[in-house]
Amino acid sequence: MFTMDELTGSVGIVQPCDFEFGRVGEGVLLDNGQSFGPVTVRYETYGTLNREKSNAILVVHAFSGDAHAAGKYSPEDRYDGWWENMIGPGKGLDTRRYFIICSNVLGGCRGTTGPSSIDPSTGREYGMTFPVITIHDMVKVQKVLIDHLGIESLLCVVGGSMGGMQALEWAVEYPERVRSAAILASTARLTAQGIAFDAVGRSAIMSDPNWNGGDYYGKPVPARGLATARMVGHITYLSDESMRTKFGRRLRERETYAYDFDDLFEIESYLNHQGDKFVERFDANSYIYISKAMDYFDLGERFGGLVNAFSRTRAKFLVVSFTSDWLYPTYQSKEMVFALMKANKDVSFTEISCAYGHDSFLLETERQGKIISSFVDTVYEGR
């Protein structure tokens, strides 16, 4: 017998939880040397933790993601969680078998402490007084949450893009706590091109006079700057091919060219719409902090190289890249795979042929789902 939820493949109605720890000047020791607190962590869980607490999977989100990875908040909710196609009964991360945890990252703006949170020492939003953070710092906060949940060992840490960076940090920093790590459409270090795109996004935001040095809460937000940043980011998430297939040179509600500066092509209005929509749900300062955290990311840097970093790990690894991903192309995944092999680690690698670009890890379900479920099952069953 299946329940209705199982038939639809959804985890159904979910509720976010908040976990708080630390106090002013005492909480998490950041890479910049500062001890930072208090920290609130917004998280959600799906499925049931088994008695042995051996079936917990931590899902780590990408740049603009949040803790709401699956399900709806109410039956009327128009949108599902961001990884709805991967998390649920019978899906790639099967909630009938596994207990899934997803938390919003430190520095975010979707429930976890970030620049838009109130600094208890001033009673005002942190803004740009928020400490500069790293991917490693995000993972330190997740570690406190996992401790709080009483989970000794994570069956898997799985994430795409910036989520993959966090999964890598988990495997390297807490080798005893991670049985496996799945790294999707990601990289072991941000390249010059990646840093360059981030710099453009920050430049767009900081050029908006409404940004006002980060002090805009309760005032008009730097909407144009943030929208422009999102537009350029969005281009890097798609591919030449997917844009050609989806939009090509199709005109927007016209048959012939107009000679003015309104959106002429569908791709223009699509991008502008993406930019505007983003402003409604994302904080410009979080964009600045999180993009900077990605810039710092270079897994081998603290350990004298990638092979050394991986030598510390005890996890099984799954690395997945996508043919059309030009933000973190396959050669960057292969670099990880070669370093893992050199460090004599257990690693599986697949390049999935998919036209969606970097966003493939969010959109391609079938092959990715099967690969991940078979990887996780193997680790769970100790095969």
Add this chain to the structure above:
Amino acid sequence: MFTMDELTGSVGIVQPCDFEFGRVGEGVLLDNGQSFGPVTVRYETYGTLNREKSNAILVVHAFSGDAHAAGKYSPEDRYDGWWENMIGPGKGLDTRRYFIICSNVLGGCRGTTGPSSIDPSTGREYGMTFPVITIHDMVKVQKVLIDHLGIESLLCVVGGSMGGMQALEWAVEYPERVRSAAILASTARLTAQGIAFDAVGRSAIMSDPNWNGGDYYGKPVPARGLATARMVGHITYLSDESMRTKFGRRLRERETYAYDFDDLFEIESYLNHQGDKFVERFDANSYIYISKAMDYFDLGERFGGLVNAFSRTRAKFLVVSFTSDWLYPTYQSKEMVFALMKANKDVSFTEISCAYGHDSFLLETERQGKIISSFVDTVYEGR
């Protein structure tokens, strides 16, 4: 005996010329239906036009180029023309043999009439009252210049990137006037991705409050917006590989990470520098108009397809692409080549292996120079 100029391979000291035509409401009939004038065309020439006027080569520039393709304006001049490595005695376009013409495009800001020019009917800069123009319109203006110079038939029209688009328009629109066309790192139509990057650039400029609807002359210019637009454009001109080789993750004047929002990596300060430098020499409204002109560009559109468009041509074609050019990748050059072959035209095609990205047509000299000179020589000698 060689002169000093021939030994150095430079055309030496050059002088720009201005050619004016038309009057208010009468000049060039634009694609938007408007008759536009007066028009000033800034141009330069190198080498000597032969008696038969059969050795003239029109060089057409890319997005942010200008008429100053080779030589210096004075011995103290720090910079050469933008295609110095291709134009000169003994170079790819050999000024001992050929007469080279290069003009700034309509809509530009480097001497030819554009949005920053004075509208004689108001006595003020056009700004956004300048008519919306197309690549085709740019070529119509060049045609008036070539008529003025008394040149019946151009030996070659050669250009990279947006210059390639103009060379294509020349061959299609004035088949009797073009004996050959060399299309480098270009495309027969701007793709959705190309339009998307242009839309981001315009969004950055138009979001800058100093842009003020295009009315900023004599006031502070939209420097931040234009710089941001240039930064994103610049990324598309380079390649992942060239950025990795040139910058990688090298820090700027530091050994260890700083945890602040200053430029940390060399690539950041390089890009910011490129953005700032661009503001000194380029007009934000020209950026808007010229990027829009590229958006419109779809060579086959007016003729019911690319093969039909090419059927009109009488020129020999040379098409060159570069392996690392992801803005106008090789498949877009091949699309032109296939259409030319289908139209039964004479076409040579080469893909040059080069890591510089789209900018390869500006930076790769040796192979490109040989390919172009041999192509032009063949046409000139009627072989």
